[in-house]
Amino acid sequence: MSDPTRGQRASSFGSRAAEYARHRPDYPRAAIEWGLAGARGTPRRVLDLGAGTGKLTLGLAALGLDVTAVEPDAEMRAELERAVPSVRSLAGHAERIPLPDAAVDAVFVGQAFHWFDVPVALTEIGRVLRPGGVCVPMWNYEDESVPWVAEFTALGRDGARRPSSIEDMREVTHPAFESFESSRFRHAQRRTAESLIETIATYSAVIVSAPEESAALLGRLRQFLTGNPATADGEFDLPLVTTVLRARRR
Template sequence: MAGEELISGRAASFGRRAADYAQHRPDYPVAAVEWALAPVAAERPRVLDLAAGTGKLTAMIAALGLDVVAVEPDDAMRAELSALLPEVTALSGAAERIPLPDASVDAVLVGQALHWFDHERALPEIGRVLRRGGVLAGLWLDDDTSVEWVAGMDRIYTAHTPGDESRGMVLPVELGPFEPQEQAEFPHRQRRTAETLVATAATHSKLLTMPEPERGQALDRMLAYLKSRPETAEGEFDFPMRAVVLRAIRS
C-alpha cells in the first residue's frame, strides 16, 4: 500500500478501536480552543466540529456554552460521540461532503484530522458552509520532545513507525476562500500511567495499521522504556504535550 491508498487506510483505521480512542486520547487545552474561536467569540458562534471523532473537541466546544454540530464519517466513532454527548447533533458526513447548508456556521474547528482531508475538495467545501468573516481552525496535539524522557519515548515510536505519508500540520488556505493563516502554540498535559500512555500510543494510526507481531513488539518496547524511567515507572504522571493551532478567516 502506498501514497493516497496508505493515507486513506490509516485515516479509516480509528473506527475499529473507537472505544479505546474515546478512553485514551487526550482533550485540548481550553486556551487553544478559545484562541481558535477568538475572531468570532463576541457573536456566540455556531461551531462545526468537522471530523469530530469520538467528541474530544466537541465536548470542549459545548462546555464553552456554544451551539455545536459534529460531523464524522465513521459510524463507530460517531456512536461514541453520541453516547458521550447525546444533546449534540452528530451527522454522518466528511470534509469533502458536509451535510450543512451554505454559510450556516460561524466557525469550523478540526481536531487532529485536517491532515487526512482531500484538501482540494475539502477547503472549498468548508468555505461553502462557513459564512464570510467566519473562522477555520485546525488543532493538533504533539508530544513535547523538549522533555528528555518524552524525546526517548518518541525515538522508540519513530523507530517502529518510520516515515510519514500524512500531510502533517497544514492549513492550505490557498485552496479555499480564506485569508492568510495565523498560528499559536499552547502547553498541555495529560495525566497518565505507563500502561495508559502505551494504550494512548496504540490508538495512533501507524500502530493501528501495523501488522502483528510488529505492533505488539513496538508497544512492549514502549512500556519497558517507561518502566525503566524514574519519571514514569510507578503510578500517575503528567505527560507533557503542546497544542498547535492554525486559523484563517473566511474572506
C-alpha cells in the first residue's frame, strides 16, 4: 500500500469515527490497574489523552476514577460523549493540554502515543501530572504468537500491523520522568469475519489509501478469514496482546 504522510494518517480517524467506536477493542482491566500501580499514592484524577471514541475512557470510568478525556477530533469526541456521558471531555492536543499544572494523578494514552510529538507531549504531560503521578501509554494489537493471526497480519501488510515505532517507545526518556517500564497482557475480542474486516477498515493506512488499494486489501483479508477454519463459521475470539508502558513523574 502507499505510504501517506504521518500527519495525514494521524488526523484520518474522524472520517470513520462511528465504525471505530463500534469495532475497536476495549482494554483489559488488569492492564489499566498495572498502569495505575506505577503512581505513588492512590490515583483518583485521571486524564485519558488522545481519547478517541472512549474505548479506554470506559475502562477508566468503570474503576470509579475521576476521568477527563482530551481528544482533538470533533467526530471522535462526539462518539466518546455518547459512550461515556458522565466523563468531562475537552478539545485539545497532547502538545497543548487544556488542564492546569499538576491537575491529575495519571495520564493514560490508548493507541495514540506514537502519533504525538513525543518530547513536546511529555513536557506537557509532565506539566499536568502531579509529582509521583504516572504516564501510561498502551496499545492493543493482534497476538501474532497465534499462527493464523500472524498469517492474517502479514497478509495485511502495513494496513493491519502495528507500527514499528511502538517498540521505540520503550526507549523514550525525558527529564521529567523516571524510565519507562513495560508489561504485556493477554486480551481477546469477540469477532466475526465481517466485523474484523470493519475493524481493519478503521486503521489509518487503510483510511487514507486510494479506494482501489484499500478495497483490494480488505478483499484479500476477507478471503483469508472465510477460508480459515478458525474464523470461517460465525463468531470467534480474536487473540490480542495489550502492551503497556508506564513512567513515574519525578
